[in-house]
Amino acid sequence: MPPHPETWLKVTPAGLWCEPANLHIDPARAVPRAVITHAHSDHARPGHGAVLATPETLALMTRRLGEGRAGEVQQALRYGETLDVNGVRVTLRPAGHVLGSAQVVLEWQGARAVVSGDYTPRPQPTCAPFEPVACDLFVTEATFALPVFRHPPAEGEIARLLASLRVFPDRTHVVGVYALGKAQRLLALLRAAGYDAPIWLHGALAPMTEVYESFGQDFGDLRPATVANKDALRGAIVLAPPGAIQDRWARRLNDPVVALASGWMRVRQRAKSRGVELPLVISDHADWDELNATIDAVGAPEVWVTHGREEALIHACAQRGVRGRALHLIGRGEEDEATEAET
Amino acid sequence: MRAFADLLERLVFTPARGAKLALLRDWIATQPDPDRGIGLAAITGELSFSAAKPGLIRALAAERTDPVLFAWSYDYVGDLAETVSLIWPARAGGKAAAPSLAEVAETLATASKADLPRIVAGWLDALDASSRLALLKLITGGLRVGVSARLAKVALADHFGRPVDAIEEAWPAVDPPYLPLFRWLEGAAPQPRAIDAPVFRPLMLATPLEEGELAALDPAAYRAEWKWDGIRVQLVATRLGRKIWSRGGEEISSAFPEITEAMAGLHAVLDGELLVVRDGAVAPFADLQQRLNRKAVGPKLLRDHPCAVRLYDLLFEGEEDLRGLPFDARRARLEAWYARHRPLRMDLSPLVPFASWEELARLREGARAAAIEGLMLKRADSPYVAGRPKGPWFKWKRDPLTIDAVLMYAQRGHGKRSSFYSDYTFGLWRADGELVPVGKAYFGFTDQELAWLDRWIRNNTVNRFGPVREVEKALVLEIAFDAAQLSSRHKSGVALRFPRISRIRTDKPAGEADRLETLLALAENRPREAPLTASGTRGAVPPPAEREV
Numbered sequence: 059m060p061p062h063p064e065t066w067l068k069v070t071p072a073g074l075w076c077e078p079a080n081l082h083i084d085p086a087r088a089v090p091r092a093v094i095t096h097a098h099s100d101h102a103r104p105g106h107g108a109v110l111a112t113p114e115t116l117a118l119m120t121r122r123l124g125e126g127r128a129g130e131v132q133q134a135l136r137y138g139e140t141l142d143v144n145g146v147r148v149t150l151r152p153a154g155h156v157l158g159s160a161q162v163v164l165e166w167q168g169a170r171a172v173v174s175g176d177y178t179p180r181p182q183p184t185c186a187p188f189e190p191v192a193c194d195l196f197v198t199e200a201t202f203a204l205p206v207f208r209h210p211p212a213e214g215e216i217a218r219l220l221a222s223l224r225v226f227p228d229r230t231h232v233v234g235v236y237a238l239g240k241a242q243r244l245l246a247l248l249r250a251a252g253y254d255a256p257i258w259l260h261g262a263l264a265p266m267t268e269v270y271e272s273f274g275q276d277f278g279d280l281r282p283a284t285v286a287n288k289d290a291l292r293g294a295i296v297l298a299p300p301g302a303i304q305d306r307w308a309r310r311l312n313d314p315v316v317a318l319a320s321g322w323m324r325v326r327q328r329a330k331s332r333g334v335e336l337p338l339v340i341s342d343h344a345d346w347d348e349l350n351a352t353i354d355a356v357g358a359p360e361v362w363v364t365h366g367r368e369e370a371l372i373h374a375c376a377q378r379g380v381r382g383r384a385l386h387l388i389g390r391g392e393e394d395e396a397t398e399a400e401t
Numbered sequence: 402m403r404a405f406a407d408l409l410e411r412l413v414f415t416p417a418r419g420a421k422l423a424l425l426r427d428w429i430a431t432q433p434d435p436d437r438g439i440g441l442a443a444i445t446g447e448l449s450f451s452a453a454k455p456g457l458i459r460a461l462a463a464e465r466t467d468p469v470l471f472a473w474s475y476d477y478v479g480d481l482a483e484t485v486s487l488i489w490p491a492r493a494g495g496k497a498a499a500p501s502l503a504e505v506a507e508t509l510a511t512a513s514k515a516d517l518p519r520i521v522a523g524w525l526d527a528l529d530a531s532s533r534l535a536l537l538k539l540i541t542g543g544l545r546v547g548v549s550a551r552l553a554k555v556a557l558a559d560h561f562g563r564p565v566d567a568i569e570e571a572w573p574a575v576d577p578p579y580l581p582l583f584r585w586l587e588g589a590a591p592q593p594r595a596i597d598a599p600v601f602r603p604l605m606l607a608t609p610l611e612e613g614e615l616a617a618l619d620p621a622a623y624r625a626e627w628k629w630d631g632i633r634v635q636l637v638a639t640r641l642g643r644k645i646w647s648r649g650g651e652e653i654s655s656a657f658p659e660i661t662e663a664m665a666g667l668h669a670v671l672d673g674e675l676l677v678v679r680d681g682a683v684a685p686f687a688d689l690q691q692r693l694n695r696k697a698v699g700p701k702l703l704r705d706h707p708c709a710v711r712l713y714d715l716l717f718e719g720e721e722d723l724r725g726l727p728f729d730a731r732r733a734r735l736e737a738w739y740a741r742h743r744p745l746r747m748d749l750s751p752l753v754p755f756a757s758w759e760e761l762a763r764l765r766e767g768a769r770a771a772a773i774e775g776l777m778l779k780r781a782d783s784p785y786v787a788g789r790p791k792g793p794w795f796k797w798k799r800d801p802l803t804i805d806a807v808l809m810y811a812q813r814g815h816g817k818r819s820s821f822y823s824d825y826t827f828g829l830w831r832a833d834g835e836l837v838p839v840g841k842a843y844f845g846f847t848d849q850e851l852a853w854l855d856r857w858i859r860n861n862t863v864n865r866f867g868p869v870r871e872v873e874k875a876l877v878l879e880i881a882f883d884a885a886q887l888s889s890r891h892k893s894g895v896a897l898r899f900p901r902i903s904r905i906r907t908d909k910p911a912g913e914a915d916r917l918e919t920l921l922a923l924a925e926n927r928p929r930e931a932p933l934t935a936s937g938t939r940g941a942v943p944p945p946a947e948r949e950v
Contacts (some may be wrong), residue, residue, distance in 0.1 A: 205466065206474045206487035208530065218407065225427045226420065304819040313817065315420075324487065324530075325478055326413065331867070333819055335414050370473055377467075 060169035063195040063360065067164070067171055069385055074173060074197065074364075076164055079146035081110070083162055083173050086389040092129070093148065095175025096159035097122060097238060100390050104128065110135055112150055114158025118238060118269050137186060153177040154188030155342055156239030157270055163191055171195040172356065178341075179348040182212070183246040184239075184275060188352075196358040199390075200366030201343045202321050209321055209345045215338040216247045222315055222336055223293065230291045230311040231336070234300035234318040238266045239342050241297050244319055245277040247340075248295065258283035258291060260298035260307070288312045304333060321345070350374055365390035402528060404432060405440050405502050406535035412444065412546035417816050421548060425556035436502040438578025443502075443539055445550040448577045452509045453521060453540040458485050461522050465490055482541060486533035489525050497527040503578070509540060551601075551650035561586040566603060566787070569650070573598035573641075599637040599644040601652075602670060602716060602724075603787035607777060607794035614795075615758045624728060624781055625753040625761055628774040628796055629711055630686045630884075630898075631676035632693070636660070636710060638667040645675075656695045657708055663746040669738065670717035671710070672785075674750065676772065678709040683772035685926055686898055687886045709746040712739065713777075716785060724785040731785065765799055774883060775799040801881035801899075802923055804829065804915045805906055808876040809838055811858045812869045821851055822858040822870060825902065827878055829893070829917040836874055837917055839893040845881065845901030854905070877906035877914050885924045895920055 068075050072085040082089045088105035095101055095111075097118035102111075109129030111119070113136065119128035135141055137160065140149045145167075150160035155176045162173040172193040181187045202209075223231055235241040241263045248257060256279040259267065267277065283296045284307075292312045302308060303316050318334045321341025329337035344352060349371060353361055360381045363371055372382030411424050429437060442448035462471060462485045471488060478484040500508075505524065512520055521540065525533050538544050554572065558565040563586060574595035575582045584590035633648040643664040645654045654661050657675065677684040677692065684706075691706050692698065715735040716724050723731050732752070739749055753776065755761040765776050775798035783793035806827035814823035824843040828836040846854065857876060864871035881903035888896040895917075 204474050204477055205470050205490075206478055206484060208487070210529065210531075221407070222411075225423055304813070306820050308820050316819070326483060327479055329414060333813070333815060333868070335420075336411070337414065367473075370470055373467075373469055 060194065061167055063169060063171050066166050066169075067195070069387070073387055074385070076146060076166075078166055079143040079148065079164070081143060081146075081148070084175065086387070093162050094119065095153065095162060095173065096156055098156065098176070101175060102128070107131065108133065110141070110148070112136065112158040112160050114269075114273055115160065116158075117272070118156075118158060118266060121265050121269050122238070151189045151191055152186035154179060154182065154185060157185045157242070157273065157275075159185060161189075161191065163193070169194050171197065172358075173197040174199070174352075176201070176342070177344055177352070179344050179352055180209075182243055182342075183250060184242045184270065190352055190355040193356050193358050195360050195362065196353060196356045197362045197364060197385075198349065198353070198371070199343065200349065200363045200368045200371045202341065202345050203349055203363075203367040203371040205346045205370075207321060207324055207341075207345045208347055209324070209341045210339055212243075212247055212340045213251065215319070215340050216244075216251045219248075219295070219317060219336065219338060220251060220253060222317075223295070226315055227293050228312065230294055230296055230314045232296045232298055232303050232308060232311055232314045232316055233338065234303040234316070234320075234334075235263070235297050236342075237263050237299055240319055240340070242267055242270045242275065242277070243342065244297060244340070245280070246275070249278050253295070254278060255294070256281045258286055258294055258296040260284060260296070260302055262299050262302070263297055283310075286310070353380060354378070402499055402502055402505065402532040402535060404428075405436070405443075406529075406531040408440065409444070409535050409538070409544065409546055410531060412548060416547075418552070421552060422556050422559060425548070425553060426560045429556060429560045434580055434583060435578035438580065438583065439502050439506050441553045441579070442577035443506075444544055444546050444548045445553045446544075447550060448506070449542045450506075450509050450540050451542045452512070452517060453537075455481055455541060457518055457521070458482060458537060458541065461485070461518060461525070462488065464522075482537035482543065483534055486525075486530055486537055489530070489533055492526045497523065499527045499529075499532065500524055505536065505539065549649075549651045554650075557582075557586065567592065569600050569602070570594070570598075573600055595641065597639045597641055597720060599639045599642040601635060601637070601644075601646040601650045603650065604633060604635060604648055604672065605714075605785050605787060605794065606648075606789040607779075607796040608789060608791050610778065610795040610797040618758075618778075620755065620758055620761070622780055622782070623778045624732070625755055626713065626750050626777045626779070627753060627768070628777045628798065629674040629676060629683065629750065630772050630774045631674040631683075631689055631711075634673060634675045634710060635716075636664055636669075636671040636673065638664040638669055640668065643667075656692060656698055658698065659703060660708055660710060660746055663744055667742060667744060668719050669715060671712055671735075671747075672714035672716060673710040673712040673747070675708055675710055677706050679707065683711075685772065685884065685886050687888065687896060707746075709748065711750045712747055713750050714785060727782040727784060728779050729781045765797065768799060773799070798883075801883055801903070802885070803879050803881050803903060804920055805877050805909060805913075806839065806880050807836055807874050807911045807914045808858075808872055808878055809836060809874065810869055810871050811854075814843065818851075821855045823851060823855070825854070825878065827880060828874075829915050829920055830912075831917050837893045839891070839895060839917070839920060840880070840882075840897040840900045842878075842880060842900045842902050845903055846905075850902070850905060875911050877909040877911055878902050879904040879906050885920055887921070887924045887926050893917060893920075895924055 066077050072082055072087045072089050074083045082092045084095055084101040085092050090107040092106040093110045094115055097115050102119045104123045104127040106129045108131040110133045113134040116132050116134055135150050137150055137152050140147050147165040149163040151163055153159040153161045153175050155178045164171045170193045172191050176199050177188050179188045235244050258281050261284045315335050317336035317338055319338040319340040322328045323337035324339045361375050362383045362385050364385050364387045368384040375382040408428050415421055466488055474488050475484045524536055554568045555565050557568050571582055571593045574593035581593045585592050635646040637644045643661045644652055645657055647653050677688040688706055715731055778795040780793045806829055808825055809828045810826040811822035812824040813819055814821055826838050826841050828838040831837050858872055861873040862870045863873055880900050882897040882900040884898040886896045
């Protein structure tokens with residue numbers, strides 16, 4: 059009988075820790091040895107000793123945190139490759155969330171645990187598609203774990219943005235997007251919808267976009283919005299961090315339509331309280347149906363929930379005979395809440 | 402249905418009138434009949450369904466969802482229709498075709514109550530989440546998107562390049578989905594006409610008088626009236642109906658049943674000021690405010706806040722259009738008409754006789770009654786023309802009162818001002834040394850002053866609450882306002898009318914800002930010995946010592 063996951067996978071103050079391999083997964087503070095699922099700041103913190111991640115994640119982390127701060131030693135592991143760490147087999151599988159995002163598959167004495175990080179089961183054009191992995195323990199996020207969160211197809215939301223440009227041809231359409239992942243996804247979706255005019259970027263979005271481009275992605279004609287004049291931005295699409303779309307930076311825009319691309323935009327009150335004129339429901343997280351379908355697909359008898367609305371997901375697990383446990387990891391989900399805070 | 406859902410969604414999140422108009426024009430340009438007319442009627446409230454009660458919606462959701470998950474979801478979303486529209490689970494198997502807006506309207510008009518749950522459930526199965534929300538809001542009669550019938554008419558006028566007055570005239574002759582109206586607008590049919598319908602005619606408005614302009618005007622060419630502090634209305638009584646229109650052309654009849662009742666048997670179009678009047682005395686604007694923005698009005702409010710209309714002008718007598726006559730001639734007709742009919746709840750706004758501008762200025766200075774905002778000057782020979790022509794009519798408001806208050810909180814504005822802290826909460830010192838908020842102001846400053854204030858606020862923030870910043874209690878603002886009213890609804894016990902920023906007093910330390918008692922002493926409804934005279938004027942209250950002219 060394989061050992062129960064609780065005997066070798068533990069929650070420490072720094073986060074989830076695989077004891078036999080002496081590896082932390084997405085630790086909240088600096089540790090000697092870390093596996094990083096993806097480069098968002100609530101998962102990839104600075105100052106670790108050794109860091110194991112996909113080549114894309116290492117590149118994004120290094121660009122975001124600065125040379126030398128994304129692990130003293132970096133070790134790249136491609137999707138599907140396996141590394142033996144003190145008898146624990148470690149494999150990374152695509153999580154579909156952002157470029158390089160991975161689920162960490164840990165195998166120990168016949169037991170298999172999957173730590174999924176953040177994941178997006180529906181395929182999207184800027185990263186490798188999510189692969190469900192059968193396991194004994196599935197560790198999941200629960201950002202949108204309420205049945206009111208069912209993300210509509212992103213293409214339809216892009217169509218709404220383009221329809222708005224038709225009704226307001228002179229107004230700048232400024233879309234609040236997170237710098238890593240959401241920005242590049244919007245770019246790819248706009249190009250896929252046939253929008254071939256220049257797209258203007260806030261300076262904060264450029265570094266992550268350049269890393270995507272260095273991995274072969276082509277977003278067409280991108281221009282810096284920060285130095286553009288009002289006339290050039292008439293009727294243009296501008297992408298900017300959520301904190302900038304209504305603050306002083308936005309004064310350079312021409313009578314802007316303020317849009318925000320986020321799964322939270324599904325709820326009117328959320329959009330209202332942000333003063334958003336065009337909410338776009340585009341999320342890089344699993345919605346309610348996808349969370350539940352993934353739990354069914356991996357077939358794990360036990361599910362641990364790292365952060366989010368765990369009580370609803372655990373309730374839904376219990377109805378199917380799956381044991382759920384809330385980990386209450388500290389510092390998670392801040393990436394999403396960043397869209398709520400003023401910066 | 403999806404296009405209608407998109408329109409609603411956009412309107413809900415769009416505060417600017419111009420942008421709302423653009424959205425409506427796009428709807429008019431792109432939607433087929435009859436959906437286009439039904440959609441306009443639904444958002445303006447001309448067409449309303451109350452077929453489904455919230456209980457029905459809740460029961461439908463209970464059949465399809467887990468009660469625990471529903472409760473958590475409702476708790477999170479906070480709105481029943483929205484929760485149900487989002488949580489509604491997809492049905493296995495093929496999707497039925499989504500109903501069109503016209504189908505929904507038609508079915509609701511004919512369906513029996515017993516069939517309703519089955520029909521609504523079928524629609525919810527066939528629609529996406531946004532359309533489900535539009536449907537649920539539509540059938541429970543709660544669209545609330547801030548679009549009036551007048552705005553829809555302006556959008557029609559813009560789109561088809563016709564004067565909005567012509568659309569106003571045609572409007573009473575058509576019903577949703579307004580097919581004859583669209584045929585006329587598209588040039589394929591004559592204008593629909595309802596002879597003698599109680600339609601709105603755009604009002605004639607006055608321009609503000611600059612002090613320096615007086616010298617160039619001949620006092621003998623002008624008539625003066627008090628400018629009453631209520632809301633401008635147009636009363637239209639014909640054989641076909643009685644309506645009260647607001648200044649902007651919104652119908653407000655149902656909120657003032659005592660007035661529509663008093664219009665019974667009349668046949669005229671009148672211009673006047675709607676006021677709360679008790680025992681012949683006009684009450685302060687705050688009293689009228691209790692009556693505004695209501696769909697219906699209860700007996701208690703009718704008894705405690707009775708309304709009347711003070712008449713300024715007569716536009717039509719019977720079917721005779723008097724608008725082309727000079728003011729003096731219309732005034733004579735108004736007085737004769739009034740003497741003949743003596744309608745209840747109406748009186749004449751008296752002319753204020755004067756021989757010179759100096760005399761009129763003295764009269765204006767003396768008028769400090771709650772109900773008087775200042776004076777109106779109207780050229781004796783002016784015809785009644787729609788809009789705000791410069792010259793024939795002036796408003797000469799009395800000088801504002803001022804206090805020096807301390808900035809306490811600032812909030813971001815909306816639309817073009819969303820990057821600026823442009824809404825200011827200010828306070829005065831209480832005797833115990835506490836600073837008490839007394840009002841909010843969001844205009845009165847120049848663009849340069851706004852930029853300065855925005856910078857000051859960002860540099861002097863002590864606390865943040867979402868979009869609101871609490872600032873160092875260090876900046877004195879001179880606040881101008883038209884009147885102060887005692888009010889039990891405010892912590893300070895006093896409410897200001899039209900507060901605005903008149904100056905930034907960087908020269909004044911916060912400790913030397915005004916005290917709350919100073920403001921309370923200016924309140925017009927504070928207990929006093931001398932009662933208001935019948936006309937509501939009073940002359941005995943001196944302006945505060947620190948007042949600037």
